[in-house]
Amino acid sequence: MKVELQNYTPDPDRTAAHAALTCYSEDVPVKDEMPEEQVKEILDKIKESGHHSVIEHASFTFAVHDVSRALTHQLVRHRLASYSQQSQRYVDIDNFDPVVPDSISGDDKAAEIYSNFMEDVKETYEELKGLVPLEDARYVLPNATKSNIIVTMNARELWHFFSLRCCRRAQWEIRELADKMLGLVEEKAPMIFEEAGAPCIRGPCPESPEFSCGEPMSKDRKK
Numbered sequence: 521m522k523v524e525l526q527n528y529t530p531d532p533d534r535t536a537a538h539a540a541l542t543c544y545s546e547d548v549p550v551k552d553e554m555p556e557e558q559v560k561e562i563l564d565k566i567k568e569s570g571h572h573s574v575i576e577h578a579s580f581t582f583a584v585h586d587v588s589r590a591l592t593h594q595l596v597r598h599r600l601a602s603y604s605q606q607s608q609r610y611v612d613i614d615n616f617d618p619v620v621p622d623s624i625s626g627d628d629k630a631a632e633i634y635s636n637f638m639e640d641v642k643e644t645y646e647e648l649k650g651l652v653p654l655e656d657a658r659y660v661l662p663n664a665t666k667s668n669i670i671v672t673m674n675a676r677e678l679w680h681f682f683s684l685r686c687c688r689r690a691q692w693e694i695r696e697l698a699d700k701m702l703g704l705v706e707e708k709a710p711m712i713f714e715e716a717g718a719p720c721i722r723g724p725c726p727e728s729p730e731f732s733c734g735e736p737m738s739k740d741r742k743k
């Protein structure tokens with residue numbers, strides 16, 4: 521998996537704080553004159569008060585390479601986002617190279633079963649491609665098939681996405697993606713994304729004891 525931050529709203533922290541300040545000013549304030557401390561003070565208040573719509577003014581576009589279709593299917597369930605995904609109708613998966621979960625590569629028997637099945641898929645897809653259009657041959661491709669996708673989300677949706685998908689109990693591949701995306705955006709918008717991530721870095725786990733992992737994450741998300 522490779523994740524790149526392709527584009528983002530310039531100066532995202534100040535852009536969001538400026539939007540908030542505009543709500544309470546007679547005239548539109550001058551954005552670039554807002555000192556760093558004022559930006560921080562406003563964003564802290566915004567988070568505390570729940571006036572979260574102002575962080576929607578900051579958007580981020582990611583290029584995500586070589587992830588499974590199992591991942592992209594989960595990702596696109598997040599509706600407040602824009603997506604452009606590699607087409608299996610127009611792009612020939614001629615170098616079929618599936619994603620292999622660690623649980624499978626780490627178990628000899630599982631790895632053999634998986635690899636045999638994937639070899640069969642590869643052969644079947646190749647055979648079908650000679651007989652029917654790609655859009656129909658692709659019906660034999662599994663969740664493990666690699667894909668590329670461009671994703672744009674605003675900071676409010678990213679906060680929500682990180683809350684769900686950076687959790688230790690999230691599925692491993694989408695969690696890896698969410699952790700990488702969070703690492704990229706916090707470099708550009710450290711104030712907006714301060715304390716973003718799994719809910720347990722901010723307070724108690726919202727899951728029931730049955731679903732909670734019982735191990736709250738540290739504030740820096742390293743443990």
Ligand SMILES: Cc1cc2nc3c(=O)[nH]c(=O)nc-3n(C[C@H](O)[C@H](O)[C@H](O)COP(=O)(O)OP(=O)(O)OC[C@H]3O[C@@H](n4cnc5c(N)ncnc54)[C@H](O)[C@@H]3O)c2cc1C
Nearest residue numbers: 594596597598599600601677680681684685687689690691
């Ligand atoms: C651990 C986990 C397990 C899951 N298991 C399953 C499963 O078994 N089956 C399954 O189908 N899905 C499953 N999902 C997917 C889940 O149901 C959501 O579709 C996905 O997480 C997208 O999140 P969302 O709906 O909160 O928000 P998004 O689509 O990201 O939207 C953000 C927020 O906007 C608001 N919003 C968006 N659209 C609407 C709307 N139409 N009406 C009102 N408010 C809206 C909501 O407040 C929402 O939380 C799972 C997700 C997780 C994290």
